[in-house]
Amino acid sequence: MDSKSATPDPKTQNPIAPAKPTSKNQKDFLTQLEIYLAKRDGVDKLLKISRYATKIILASSLIAQEPLVTRLKSFESSVGVSRKAFRLGKFVQDVNALRSTHFTSHSDLNFVLNVIAYGGEGLYYFIEQFVWLGKAGLIDKRRLPALQKWSAWCEFVGYFGSVSLKVIELRKIDEEERCLVASIDLAVLRGIECREEHDKLRKLREKKMMKRLSMVQDLADGLMALADIRDGRGRLSAPLVVSSAGLLSALISTHKNWISC
Template sequence: MDSNPDPKPQNPNPPPKSPPKNNKDFLIHLETYLAKRDGVDKLLKISRYAAKIALASSLLRHHTPLSARLKSFESSVGVSRKAFRLGKFVQDVNALRAIDAASHSRLSLILSVVAYGGEGVYYFIEQLVWLGKAGLIDKRHLNLLQKWSAWCEFVGYFGSVSLKVMELREIEVQERCAASSVDVAVVRGIKCGEEQERLRKLREKKVMKRLSVVQDLADGLMALADIRDGRGGVLASPLLLSSAGMLSALISTHKNWISC
């Protein structure tokens, strides 16, 4: 007699496998993204510059009902975006407070003050611009407020781009050192999982930093056009500025989506 017990019969009706969570995870991610004001703001920015591109291109004829609706939509979204910036200058105030002067070079410290200070003043003035467009402040002051806002925004982007270029150089130095360590380890047959992971993260960080520089340059171009009141030749082309705004919106949307 065989002493081994009989194998258990297989269940003819196995329990169904749980469905993949990709859809659920996407919806949770989307909910988290939309819960942040920056997430909604960037979606509004995409909508606004999509309308601007349609108006600036030859896709629509001027003085048509659809053109008039798009102009009204674009203007309304622009005012709505300013409402989302209420109190946003506080994050720049906190960023200035968090700067550790001892760990920064003199140039880096100056550029940080210029970047965060310019952006903070810009966001503060934008609150007044919104109040003017909403009718609470006399609209006679709007032109002056918008001019100050554009100058502060441009100064902030100048500091931000300069600072990020310096950070990119530091990242590239670290990347070369990490790549050299990985190459040496591979030649010697030594495991270098940690160095490879560090190299991967440095390369991802470099890509995101480059995208951030492109975004700041696009926004800076639009701020310069506001300063010059559209007098800038080819650089003041409505289609070029609208495309720059869309590029900035897509990059910032991508960054915010990843950070959620």
């Protein structure tokens, strides 16, 4: 008998069981969740979801029990103050964005819109620090109405600039997409393989979708800022409408931040 045939195959002697995909997926999810929660925006958006979900419950009168309603109102108010604390120093990122605007803007219109977007948002975050100090009791609360009014105006102006920029960017993406589709169609007619172009088209459409979601988020946040400016007057400033807009904005932002992790 051949000695090689009597020797057991080491590959079959101690087979290694494949890793369970479920545990690996669970590990990936937990790792991504850890990274997400380590970010200031990640925690802020989770607080935003809980706050506006609570506001929707209160605005829709789903709960009639007075003790529970009081607790929900107290919870919503506390979460709102906590979110303002998370924004301390956040205006610095808008200052840095303004510093680089001169190099990233390719036209005078883009430059002006960047100044409006980042300038308005930066002033909003800066004033919000004093609003938080007022709600925390360090600043005289009589100054809060004026501070909140200025904050809402700055936020609204910032979102106006941001939405305008995204409209221009979406037009450029649409034009780039049409050119890419035309080149792919021409390559198909000539029998040329264009796998790389298809990959570019897929990424471009993903970018387009994220840009649209970002614009919807800005419109929802702008609606809430407008409601603050109008002191809750008007149909678009109804509590249920504003709360729904806030929840939509929070969900979109959470989705964007989760993907970025």
